[in-house]
Amino acid sequence: MNRNTVRTLELGAEDIPSLLVENVDHYRVRGPAVVVNPHPEPVLLDVEPRVTIPALSSTILADTTIVGAPSVLVLGLPDRPAAEVVRAPGWHPLGELLxxxxPADPTEFPRHTPLWKxxxxxxxxxxxxxxxxxGERPDRxxxxTYEIRVNLWYAPAGTDCAIHNRHDFIEVHTQIAGVGRMQKFHAHDHRTLYQDIPMAPGYTTPQPFxxxxxxxxxRYPWHQYRADTDCVWLAVEYHRPAR
Structure with a gap:
């Protein structure tokens, strides 16, 4: 099997070059770029002292070699405003896709929310x-084999992206541009916030919710993404094979 097989990820954002690198073997990241480890084992970097990208986590790398991994995601850092990514083909307000x-469901996504997928x-x-x-049992x-699917999201500053608790997949989120936060709630009510996780570029929520x-x-807790500034983030989804 060929090493360092590179494929462009079609995420609709020319200003954020996005690559999938598979069969990683001493792959050099020129960067700066956000590098995501989508696997349950740490990824070793060729630096001293020893540094790894932990499982389901990420960092920003520049001029650094990744020793080995089944695969990594490499996303360039945009040098234009976050809002410009939604001008590319394939972006839609989430309300248009649902x-x-x-009307009888009070937890329905509010269609006026300025959230683009x-x-x-x-x-x-x-x-x-x-x-x-x-984290349900200590031993593996x-x-x-889970299928990994990825897409970018955009929301302008001050957006609450809607409290929800339904997904049929495992997911984590990686911040690409701007500053936001992942939040958890006891109920479908902003007043019940109990965990607030700040997110700056290069950070991934390493523990799925x-x-x-x-x-x-x-089973997900009530949670949402909130954009403190104009934000772009990456959703990394793990879809279980059909039974």
Whole structure:
């Protein structure tokens, strides 16, 4: 199998060059770039003293060699305002992508929310033992191959991107531009905030929020992304194989 196989990720943002590098073997990141490790094992860098990119985490690298990894995501840092990414083809307000709202459901996504989703692309696979990854048991057991899907999001400064608790996949988020935060709530109510996680460029929420649920799904707490400034962030989704 060829080493350092590079493919462009089609994320609809020319100002954010985005690459999937597979079968990583002493791959040089010229940078500066956000490098995401989408796997449950740390990724070693060729520096002294020893430095790793932890599991499901990221950092900003420049002129640094990655010793080895099944794959990494490499995203350039934009040098233009975050708001300009949504001018590219394939970006849509999230409200346009959802089915018609249910007026009887108070947790429905508010369609006026200024939240844009970019095109999604596949980013290879990862071998995961979900209960171990999510902290439900200490020892790693049988693993399954999960499909990785990625896309960029944009929201302007001051946007609450809507409290929700439903996903049929495992996800983490990586900040690309601007300053935002991931927030958790006891209920579908901003007054019940109990955890606030600041996010600057290069930071990934390394611990997925969810737990496994009966029937193979996932249970999420009430959570949302909030944009303190104009923000672009990357969603990294892990989709379980169909049974």
């Amino acid at each position: 089915p018609p709202p249910d 970019g095109p999604q692309d596949g980013a290879g696979t990862a071998r995961l033992d979900a209960p171990h990854l999510l 057991g049988a693993e399954e 969810c737990r496994t649920a009966p029937g193979g799904g996932y």
